[in-house]
Amino acid sequence: MYTPVKHILPMTLIRRERVLPAPGKVLARAGQKVNVADVIAEANLYPEYLLIDVARTLHISAEKADRILQCQVGDQIAQADIIAGPIGLTRRLIRSPREGRVVLVGSGQVLLEIAGKPYQLKAGMPGEVVDLIPDRGAIIETGGALVQGVWGNGKIEFGAIRVLAQSPEFEVKAADLDVSLRGSITLAGYCQDEEVLKTAEELPLRGLIFSGMAARCIPQASRLSIPVIVLEGFGKYAYNPAAYKLLATNEQRPAAINAEMSASYSAARPEVIIPLAVPSSVGLPVEIAPLAANQTARLLRSPYSGETGVIVAHKGRVTFQSGLRAEAVEVRLENGQNVVVPIANLELIA
Amino acid sequence: MTSRVDAESLLAVDVGSVTTRAVLFDVVEGRYRFIANGSAPTTAGAPYHDISEGVRLALDQLQAITGRILIGSDQQLIMPALPDGSGVDSFVATISAGEPVKVIAIGLLESISTESARRLALTTYSKVVEAFNLNDRRRTDTRLNAVVRLRPDLIVAAGGTENGASQSVVRMLEAVGLAGYLRPHSQRLEVLYVGNQAIHDELQNTFRDLVNLHFAPNVRPDLDVEQLDPAHAALARLAGEIRSQQIPGVAELNLWANGGLIPSATAFGRVIRFLGKELAASKGVLGVDVGASATTLAWGKNGDLSLRVFTQLGLGRSMAEFLHQVQLRDIQRWLAIEVSEDQLTNYIYSKALYPATLPVTDEEMAIEQAITRQILAAAANRFFAEEAAYGALKDGSSQQFDAIVVAGSVFTRAPNLAQATLMLLDGLQPSGVTTLVLDLNQIMPALGAAAAINPLLVVQVLESSSFLHLGTVIAPSSRARMGSPVLRLKMTYESGHETHLEVKQGALEVLPLPIGQTARLHLHPLHRADVGMGAPGRGGGLKVVGGALGVIIDARGRPFVPPADRNRRQELFRKWQWTLGGQ
Numbered sequence: 001m002y003t004p005v006k007h008i009l010p011m012t013l014i015r016r017e018r019v020l021p022a023p024g025k026v027l028a029r030a031g032q033k034v035n036v037a038d039v040i041a042e043a044n045l046y047p048e049y050l051l052i053d054v055a056r057t058l059h060i061s062a063e064k065a066d067r068i069l070q071c072q073v074g075d076q077i078a079q080a081d082i083i084a085g086p087i088g089l090t091r092r093l094i095r096s097p098r099e100g101r102v103v104l105v106g107s108g109q110v111l112l113e114i115a116g117k118p119y120q121l122k123a124g125m126p127g128e129v130v131d132l133i134p135d136r137g138a139i140i141e142t143g144g145a146l147v148q149g150v151w152g153n154g155k156i157e158f159g160a161i162r163v164l165a166q167s168p169e170f171e172v173k174a175a176d177l178d179v180s181l182r183g184s185i186t187l188a189g190y191c192q193d194e195e196v197l198k199t200a201e202e203l204p205l206r207g208l209i210f211s212g213m214a215a216r217c218i219p220q221a222s223r224l225s226i227p228v229i230v231l232e233g234f235g236k237y238a239y240n241p242a243a244y245k246l247l248a249t250n251e252q253r254p255a256a257i258n259a260e261m262s263a264s265y266s267a268a269r270p271e272v273i274i275p276l277a278v279p280s281s282v283g284l285p286v287e288i289a290p291l292a293a294n295q296t297a298r299l300l301r302s303p304y305s306g307e308t309g310v311i312v313a314h315k316g317r318v319t320f321q322s323g324l325r326a327e328a329v330e331v332r333l334e335n336g337q338n339v340v341v342p343i344a345n346l347e348l349i350a
Numbered sequence: 351m352t353s354r355v356d357a358e359s360l361l362a363v364d365v366g367s368v369t370t371r372a373v374l375f376d377v378v379e380g381r382y383r384f385i386a387n388g389s390a391p392t393t394a395g396a397p398y399h400d401i402s403e404g405v406r407l408a409l410d411q412l413q414a415i416t417g418r419i420l421i422g423s424d425q426q427l428i429m430p431a432l433p434d435g436s437g438v439d440s441f442v443a444t445i446s447a448g449e450p451v452k453v454i455a456i457g458l459l460e461s462i463s464t465e466s467a468r469r470l471a472l473t474t475y476s477k478v479v480e481a482f483n484l485n486d487r488r489r490t491d492t493r494l495n496a497v498v499r500l501r502p503d504l505i506v507a508a509g510g511t512e513n514g515a516s517q518s519v520v521r522m523l524e525a526v527g528l529a530g531y532l533r534p535h536s537q538r539l540e541v542l543y544v545g546n547q548a549i550h551d552e553l554q555n556t557f558r559d560l561v562n563l564h565f566a567p568n569v570r571p572d573l574d575v576e577q578l579d580p581a582h583a584a585l586a587r588l589a590g591e592i593r594s595q596q597i598p599g600v601a602e603l604n605l606w607a608n609g610g611l612i613p614s615a616t617a618f619g620r621v622i623r624f625l626g627k628e629l630a631a632s633k634g635v636l637g638v639d640v641g642a643s644a645t646t647l648a649w650g651k652n653g654d655l656s657l658r659v660f661t662q663l664g665l666g667r668s669m670a671e672f673l674h675q676v677q678l679r680d681i682q683r684w685l686a687i688e689v690s691e692d693q694l695t696n697y698i699y700s701k702a703l704y705p706a707t708l709p710v711t712d713e714e715m716a717i718e719q720a721i722t723r724q725i726l727a728a729a730a731n732r733f734f735a736e737e738a739a740y741g742a743l744k745d746g747s748s749q750q751f752d753a754i755v756v757a758g759s760v761f762t763r764a765p766n767l768a769q770a771t772l773m774l775l776d777g778l779q780p781s782g783v784t785t786l787v788l789d790l791n792q793i794m795p796a797l798g799a800a801a802a803i804n805p806l807l808v809v810q811v812l813e814s815s816s817f818l819h820l821g822t823v824i825a826p827s828s829r830a831r832m833g834s835p836v837l838r839l840k841m842t843y844e845s846g847h848e849t850h851l852e853v854k855q856g857a858l859e860v861l862p863l864p865i866g867q868t869a870r871l872h873l874h875p876l877h878r879a880d881v882g883m884g885a886p887g888r889g890g891g892l893k894v895v896g897g898a899l900g901v902i903i904d905a906r907g908r909p910f911v912p913p914a915d916r917n918r919r920q921e922l923f924r925k926w927q928w929t930l931g932g933q
Contacts, residue, residue: 004397022501023534046499049528051491104531111491111528150703192692214692215699233703235696269396287397301707302714305700322715323765326708344391345707 003291005348006269006298008242009146013284014273015130019137020121021045028138030131034123036158036256041137045119054084054094055108062108071110075102083110124156124258126275143278145250146285147231147243151213152259152270155227157185159206161274163251165189168211168239174199181205185227185257185272187247190236194220201226207257209247209272212237212306227259229270237306240298241334242349250274289348297331297346304341308349309333315340359431360807361420361438362796363405363603364614365392365445367643367666368706369759370404372412372420373796374438375807382810384793388412391706394447394597401447402599427606442799443607445600446614446643448593450477450661454502456522458484458509463545466569467508469736470544470578473657474589474613475644476504482525484518493525497539498532503592505539505561506585510546512571519545520556530560538562542588544569544581564588579655586616610802615639617798619648619657622755624801624808626650629752633882636751638726638778639794640758642666642705645725647733649751658733663725665718665760666705669698676724683912684720684776686920687713708763715765719773722760726777749908750782750882755817757789767898768932771820772923781827781908782882783892786820819865821897827886827908828879832856836879836905841894842870851903858926859903863896870894871901879905899930 024043034040055065070082077083077096085093100112127142162184164176170189177186177199185207188196192214200208207227215234231243239247253274260268289295295311309331318328318340326342333339359376370392374385388411393404409420419436422428428437453471455478457464464483471478479500482493497505505526509519523541530539539561543553550565557563566584569577590611594601604611622637627650629635634651645663649656662671678691689697697717701707709715734749756774764770767788774786793816801808828836837853841861853859855877863869871894878887894901904910913919 049491049494049498049532051489051494051528104528151699215695216692218699233696234699235693300700300704301709302711320708320710322710322712323769324708324710324715324763326710342708342710345704345710 003289003343003346003348005286005289005350007146007148007271007285008240008246008349009285010246011143011276011278011282012146013141013143013278013282014125014127014146015139015141015284016125017133017137017139018121018124019133020119023135024118024121026132026135026137028123028129028132030129032129033127034129034140035126036123036156036258038123039120040123040129040140041121042118043121044116046116048114048116049103050098050100050112050114052083052094052096052110052112053108054110057094058084058087058092060087060108065108066106069105069110071102071105073102073105076100077102077112122156124260125256125273126158142273142275143282144276145246145274147246147272149209149229149231149270149272150233151230152261153221153224153228154259154261155207155225156256156258156260157206157227158254158256159183159185161185161187161247161251161253161255163187163248165211165239165244168241168244170211171236172196172210177203177205179203185209185255187239187244190238191217192236193217197221197224197228200224207259209257211239211244227257229257229259229272232306233300235305240306240308240349242296242308247272285350289350291329291343291348296349297329298349299331299341299346301341301345304333304339307333309339312338318342358439358804360440360442360800360804361427362442362444362793362799363408364795365394365401365404365443365447365600365603366614366641367394367447367664368392369642370401370408371792371796372405372408373791373793374412374416374418375796375800375811381814382807383814384791384811384816386412386415387791387793388415392447394599400598402602405599405603429606440803441606441608442796442803443603443611444614444617444795444799445590445593445603445611446475446641448475448597450475450644451503451589451592452476452500453478454497454500454505455481456483456505456507456509456526457481457545458515458518458522460485462573463508463510463570466576466578467506467544469576469658470508470569470581470585471504471506472659473578473582473619474585474615475659475661476589477661482522484522490525490528494528497525497529503540503596504588505541507541507543508545508569510549510568511573512546512568513548514546516546516549516552519549520552523553523557527557527560530557540564540588540592542566542581542585544584578657582616582619582657586612589613607799610799612799613659614641614795615644615646615648615657615659617795617801618646618757619650619655620798620801621794621808621812622648623650623653623655625753625755625812626655627653628809633750633752633782636754636778636780637794638729638754638756638758638774640665640722640725640760643668645729647729649733649737656733656737658729658736660729660732663729665701665722665725667702669705669721670702672721672725673698676728680727681720681724683914684723685716686916686923687716688916689713689717718760719764719769722773723777726773727779730778749778749780751780751784753785753787754778754780755787755789755794757792757794759792761788762790762792766932767820768927768930771899771902771930772926775823775825775902775904776910776912779825779908779910780823781825781880784823784825785895786823786897788818788820790818791816819895819897821863821899821902822894823902823904824871824873824881825904825908826853826875826879826881828855828875828877828905830855830877830879835876837876837881837903838874839903840872841901842872844868853903853905855905855907857903857905858929859905860900860929860931861903862900863894864900865896865898867896868893869896869901902930
């Protein structure tokens with residue numbers, strides 16, 4: 001049985017494929033050093049088209065309209081440029097209402113692609129472009145510490161880590177955020193107050209790393225312009241000790257926060273990367289691992305949500321309090337307690 | 351009914367969004383039987399991004415259970431079976447994993463052909479992201495921009511009765527043609543046209559160089575007639591192809607299945623259609639499958655089928671979307687324990703993050719089952735409202751069925767059958783006389799897919815004991831006051847022994863009748879209660895067969911609304927569970 005691995009690593013090689021959602025133009029070069037906000041590819045994801053019906057506007061046949069067209073496919077047209085005409089006694093003209101490029105003409109019509117602001121794909125992490133993916137993006141690699149979360153609001157930033165949460169169980173209030181945190185990526189604890197989000201944006205912070213967050217805050221957090229990452233889950237969670245220690249001991253270090261949503265079928269997990277020089281012996285972390293004794297696991301469901309421990313033994317099929325039967329393992333929690341949990345309710349940490 | 355068969359084994363794989371199942375059928379003593387199933391987590395998502403690993407693990411487990419070698423040293427399925435007993439003779443596959451197929455529905459009239467195109471799209475795992483019709487007054491380029499922006503996986507276009515409109519259909523498809531022109535050849539739009547069949551050639555001539563055009567029978571051959579079923583087969587095939595392109599490993603699975611990969615919901619619907627026809631059921635057979643990716647409702651009657659897939663009503667990743675469709679208090683009303691809105695919201699979003707996780711505490715099990723009740727209620731309400739308005743089976747349905755066949759882990763893994771049954775009764779609220787059947791081994795998709803190549807297998811497995819008969823439900827519908835008698839019944843067992851019972855409004859009662867036994871039931875409704883015998887107050891006799899829970903009389907009222915007071919709810923929920931044999 002193989003299980004997905006969530007990474008909390010003080011030193012690792014990190015390689016990420018960064019791709020456009022649709023084909024576009026790759027701007028990065030192989031070997032290029034990039035920063036978090038550097039644009040590595042762009043695409044006109046949402047091109048806008050304008051259909052100019054010359055024949056209908058001039059009340060002439062499509063064939064006649066085609067004969068008086070003043071543009072052809074590929075032409076760049078400025079606003080008010082003549083598209084068709086002149087025709088008739090009054091020398092009527094059709095002018096382009098917008099700037100654009102002619103992509104289709106015929107049947108008395110002209111189709112313009114309106115120039116729009118392209119979608120820009122950011123590097124999302126500092127590092128080196130180790131490979132290019134034609135028309136799509138690039139593969140970026142860096143060394144450093146890596147902490148992965150469970151939810152993010154899709155934003156990307158770079159800044160120095162500041163620790164507001166003085167313990168893993170800390171609950172943040174809006175009043176705790178002051179100007180001393182301005183411009184930082186703040187390790188803020190558990191959040192159940194939407195005012196915290198509002199204040200963080202007003203200051204502004206560069207990003208928020210929560211242990212847990214009340215799920216009702218999701219709409220507000222999603223609208224925020226700064227990145228928000230939830231490391232443990234929705235509800236009152238403390239930071240797991242490994243993540244807290246790793247982030248707290250890196251206070252003041254610059255970090256990249258990539259709060260991309262972990263979409264159902266994508267590999268993207270929200271994560272914090274602290275770039276560090278790593279020895280060449282350090283390799284890429286495993287993404288899946290066989291479930292075995294002595295591995296560190298994080299428990300995902302009540303009554304041990306968010307707790308971490310070490311797998312002791314496979315227990316076979318077990319009946320739980322709810323009456324449900326499932327394949328289970330015994331886990332020794334950090335507090336020394338041994339508990340039995342379904343295999344489905346844990347993920348490995350490495 | 352069926353005779354002995356030539357030995358031919360069949361292996362079916364169903365790739366769900368959370369679990370992949372491999373199911374083996376073979377001939378035992380001259381008849382097809384379900385042998386065993388193996389399961390493994392689906393590996394469509396991170397970190398595998400290829401369903402093959404999950405399929406392999408499910409097959410490994412099946413091999414371990416049966417001792418039968420299915421995969422050769424070349425990692426290919428051994429087919430046909432070899433004399434040494436390894437391999438299988440045939441293979442079928444179904445899939446429900448993957449994001450819903452993004453569909454734009456196009457038609458001429460909003461409430462006629464456009465609605466039928468939309469309803470057709472919703473017979474598979476899809477999400478209708480936009481709809482165009484003649485009345486929406488948008489310019490062609492506005493529609494074009496919508497197609498470009500939304501990047502649909504599929505366009506379903508209807509319009510024109512048989513030999514009816516043609517030019518308006520071409521006009522409606524103009525934006526799609528333009529979008530097709532703008533796309534690279536490798537990303538051509540898939541378009542399924544299910545309108546006027548007389549203009550197929552014209553459409554082919556106009557659009558074949560721009561889009562991948564597929565045709566299926568007209569869903570609106572007449573203004574008053576909607577026929578989704580014939581077009582559904584083409585849609586199912588297309589949905590399978592789209593999945594093959596989107597998820598690595600699906601194409602190979604489809605190859606194993608000889609190109610016959612179909613959506614799990616299609617397979618589920620086939621079995622329900624068969625049962626509806628086979629049982630000559632006057633009220634039809636309702637199929638309900640509550641899965642992680644979607645809830646599927648299928649209603650089969652006299653060979654007709656109405657099918658609807660609710661991708662926003664699943665117990666997995668779509669749960670967060672479900673929150674936008676219901677009020678939290680609608681879920682809380684099914685809870686006998688104190689669960690705040692915050693707790694409930696946190697639970698739902700957490701489950702959406704980790705759909706494969708399991709409820710191991712009493713509290714989480716109660717929440718999961720309360721959500722299931724509300725999912726069933728939401729799905730049934732929408733399904734029957736649309737059926738009454740548009741469906742092929744419209745007949746002023748009052749949610750009466752001859753049988754309800756239920757699938758889904760939330761039922762099969764329920765701690766006891768009482769809990770599974772109460773979820774069904776509370777969520778679906780059937781009235782009249784209904785038989786409840788549970789797909790205990792989760793083989794419905796496998797059977798539906800098998801039906802295409804081996805119908806005899808399906809018949810014989812359905813006749814076997816692979817499905818669990820939960821019991822017969824008698825649900826009088828009445829406006830009588832709480833505590834007033836609404837039904838007198840007499841049950842005569844095979845032994846000649848008689849049991850008499852008077853049931854009061856608000857009660858839930860059980861008469862034991864073990865599996866394998868039959869009894870004669872005489873119903874005498876009171877206070878004009880409707881027990882499904884044709885009219886309110888009308889009674890009569892009927893034969894009932896035994897089930898795991900016996901004969902259940904659910905006189906809690908229709909609609910049944912649980913008590914507003916939590917303490918009272920707790921008391922009644924415990925009592926009802928106890929009555930049905932739960933703890």
